[in-house]
Amino acid sequence: MTETTAGDLEALVRRVRVMEDKWQILELLSAYGPAVDSGSADATAEIWTEDGEYDVDSGRLCGRGELRAMVGSAPHQGFITEGSAHMLSLPHVEVDGDRAVAIGHTQLVLKVPGTTADFQVARITANRWELVRTDGRWRVERRVARLLDGRSEARALLGGVVPPAG
Numbered sequence: 119m120t121e122t123t124a125g126d127l128e129a130l131v132r133r134v135r136v137m138e139d140k141w142q143i144l145e146l147l148s149a150y151g152p153a154v155d156s157g158s159a160d161a162t163a164e165i166w167t168e169d170g171e172y173d174v175d176s177g178r179l180c181g182r183g184e185l186r187a188m189v190g191s192a193p194h195q196g197f198i199t200e201g202s203a204h205m206l207s208l209p210h211v212e213v214d215g216d217r218a219v220a221i222g223h224t225q226l227v228l229k230v231p232g233t234t235a236d237f238q239v240a241r242i243t244a245n246r247w248e249l250v251r252t253d254g255r256w257r258v259e260r261r262v263a264r265l266l267d268g269r270s271e272a273r274a275l276l277g278g279v280v281p282p283a284g
Contacts, residue, residue, distance in 0.1 A: 139213045142256050143220060143249055151204040159189035167250060167257040174243070174263045201229030201237070209247065210279045216251040221279050224263065241265055244272040 146165060153161040163182035166172070172179040172188075179185050188194055209222030224243050230236040248260040264272035 136213050139218065139251075139256070140211045143211050143213070143218055144208075146249075146256050146258070147206060147209060147220060147247060151206055154189055154194070154204050155198055155202055157189060157195065157198050159186040162186070162189050165258050166261075167252060167259050170258050171260045172263075173260065175265050197226075197228060200231060203227040203237075206245075209245070218249040218251075218256070219278070220247040220249065221245065221276060223266070223276075244275040246275045246278060 149161065150165055152158075153165065163185040166182055166185055169181050170185075171181075172185060179188055203226075205225045205227060207223040209220035211218060211220045222245055224245055226240045226242075227237050228240045230238055243263040243265055246262045247258055248262075249256050250259045251257075262275060264275055266272045
């Protein structure tokens with residue numbers, strides 16, 4: 119059996135801390151789809167910091183109040199009452215102390231009106247989630263989402279992924 123040093127224990131603690139942070143971030147982001155598809159405005163807003171920003175190609179929402187209003191808006195309510203799914207891919211997450219970045223894809227899938235169970239993908243976006251730990255909890259400080267329609271801006275968001283260290 120090898121001898122464990124203080125440096126080994128410190129390295130292990132750092133690795134466990136990063137794993138816990140990544141897990142908490144994945145849990146937070148995975149709550150987004152169910153929150154918006156159930157019309158839970160408060161749960162959706164709580165994913166962000168109080169003054170958090172959601173910068174999507176169709177507009178910008180600033181603060182939890184505007185996020186709540188988006189969930190309650192007629193267009194969004196129309197999506198969920200007709201049938202919708204906001205689906206997130208498993209994002210790539212990088213943690214740096216009390217800040218983190220998650221990069222991945224989202225899809226908005228909508229039920230085709232007048233059908234029993236036909237759905238179509240309404241949009242697919244590239245996403246960059248910038249997170250901050252405040253009061254011991256991870257929250258989204260800024261989310262940038264761009265439609266994957268061939269424009270370089272969306273590809274640039276996805277290009278921000280840092281390959282894992284070997």
